[in-house]
Amino acid sequence: TRFVQPYLDHPPFGALILSAFVSDNVKTFSDLTPFDFRKASLWLGIVSGFLIFLLGWQVFNNPFIGLLAASIYGTVPTFVLLSRYALLENVLNPLILLTLNLLLFSQKINPSYFRAILILAGVISGLAALTKIIGWFVLFLGLILLRYWKFNLKELLFFAVPSILIGLIY
Numbered sequence: 255t256r257f258v259q260p261y262l263d264h265p266p267f268g269a270l271i272l273s274a275f276v277s278d279n280v281k282t283f284s285d286l287t288p289f290d291f292r293k294a295s296l297w298l299g300i301v302s303g304f305l306i307f308l309l310g311w312q313v314f315n316n317p318f319i320g321l322l323a324a325s326i327y328g329t330v331p332t333f334v335l336l337s338r339y340a341l342l343e344n345v346l347n348p349l350i351l352l353t354l355n356l357l358l359f360s361q362k363i364n365p366s367y368f369r370a371i372l373i374l375a376g377v378i379s380g381l382a383a384l385t386k387i388i389g390w391f392v393l394f395l396g397l398i399l400l401r402y403w404k405f406n407l408k409e410l411l412f413f414a415v416p417s418i419l420i421g422l423i424y
Contacts, residue, residue, distance in 0.1 A: 265424040267384035268342040271298075291340040298344050303328050305351035312358045342386045349382040353392050357399055357413075372412040379413070380420025393417045 275293040280286055303324045310320030327333050336344075356375035363371055379396055382389035393414065400410050 264342065264386065265384045265389075267381055268345040268386055271345045271385075272340050272342075295340050295344045298348055299334075301348045302344075302351060305348055305355060308355050309351055309358070312355065312362075346382055346385050346389055349378055349385060349389070350392050350395075353378050353382065353396060354399075357396055361403060368409075369412050372409060373416050376413040376416035377420060379417035380423075383417065383421030384424055390421060393421070 272291075272294045275297065276286070276290050280290060306327050307317075307320040307324035310323035311317050312320075314320075353375050356371055356378065360368055360371040360375065375396065376393075379389075379392045382392040396413055396417070397410060400413060
């Protein structure tokens with residue numbers, strides 16, 4: 255008898271991303287290899303390293319700091335080993351980093367594109383909420399940062415509304 259535990263407490267987006275890299279030839283669970291499980295996590299680890307580089311560059315205005323941060327992420331055994339497992343956190347990490355990068359970028363961009371960047375950051379924050387329940391804290395983090403940077407209520411709504419609408423799909 256096979257026991258199947260439905261993950262009703264886990265939103266579906268993370269599982270969709272992790273399963274997107276599984277070959278079409280896999281028909282049953284026994285056909286999966288460890289490489290099939292970890293392929294998506296490997297790519298997401300590479301994307302996370304690049305986003306850490308961009309975040310370090312934006313925060314300190316120095317590409318060397320970004321390179322140092324990405325190098326640490328890419329070589330410390332704890333990060334390397336954990337980023338190779340098929341965990342929902344490995345999907346959540348790039349979404350958090352992309353949201354932070356977009357929010358930082360929104361401070362430096364031309365005001366005509368400002369709202370579009372906030373909406374895009376809100377969409378990605380909503381996808382983080384669809385990845386794992388803890389992803390809702392990406393929305394809270396974004397709102398705290400925007401409020402700290404003295405953004406007004408209307409600008410907060412450009413970020414919050416898409417995030418909430420997408421997150422509530424589940």
